[in-house]
Amino acid sequence: MNNTTVNFTTPEASTNSTTDSYELISRICVSSISFLFGLPTHSYVLWLIITGSQTGIATDFFNLNVSVCEIGNCLKCLIDILSFWFSNFKISSKSLHGLGITGRLLFQCLICVERYLAVVHPVTFLKFKPLRYRVICCIAAWIITLASCLFCMFIFLPNTIEHTWFYSTQFLLFFSIQLFCLVAVLRALKQSGPGERGKERKEENHMKRRAFNVILINTVNMVIIYVPYTMTGLFIIVTKQNIHALWSIGTVCFLLAGFVQPFLYLYHAEKHAFVTQKLCN
Secondary structure (H helix, E strand, O other), X not given: OXXXXXXXXXXXXXXXXXXXXXXXXXXXXXXXXXXXXXXXHHHHHHHHHHHHOOOOOOOXXXXXXXXXXXXXXXXXXXXXXXXXXXXXXXXXXXXXXXHHHHHHHHHHHHHHHHHHHHHHOHHHHHHOOOHHHHHHHHHHHHHHHHHHHHHHXXXXXXXXXXXXXXXXXXXXXXXXXXXXXXXXXXXXXXXXXXXXXXXXXXXXXXXXXXXXXXHHHHHHHHHHHHHHHHHHHHHHHHHOOOOHHHHHHHHHHHHHHOOHHHHHHHHHHHHHHHHHHHHHO
């Protein structure tokens, strides 16, 4: 892509060099912001789940794994910065790429499926509510994430056609699952069970609405993460031009989307604490 090897004094070379410099600076700035603000935020959420979970760690077990995965993504941002100057960190950076590509959305998808079961199939949800079932699901998710990390380390080349298909396939899979959960919960929200009246119906509708909001936010978050990468990849496949600036835009969306889940959890935690304090008073 870069023509600086032909003639360092040509206008094209100068333009490419300036563009690459701007791209490098922007990537360093975005990665620095993600690391400096993301690491303490996700660490705080992780600490809240472990020490201050009001309903037990089983209820927030998927959120706990999301926070661990996001902490790994924050550390990847630090390694990305270091890899600009130290080539030894490039392999580690490539391997941790699987945490964001697969791990983040896999655990968010598990949260959506859990909300779907709680609303649409409450009997099944109660059957699999014990912590051991969540642990089994998370172990399977981490194995898949590890396989993705290994794939990124040994096979995966950033900003290539394989890169595009790897993103797009997972996007379609996770998006289909979450869209199904979203529609199913929306249908359940419009229906009322037999014998539901007054306060019971109001409380159940509140639970369904909250589940719908969680699935909707996770689905929109996933679209923000994957659509820029997918559209960029398809553009490159069609035009045969690898424009790094487009990948940078996708990277910004990817990193900013990582703040949605902790802020959502903190919002609900603060709201729960406020209601509890009001009831005690």
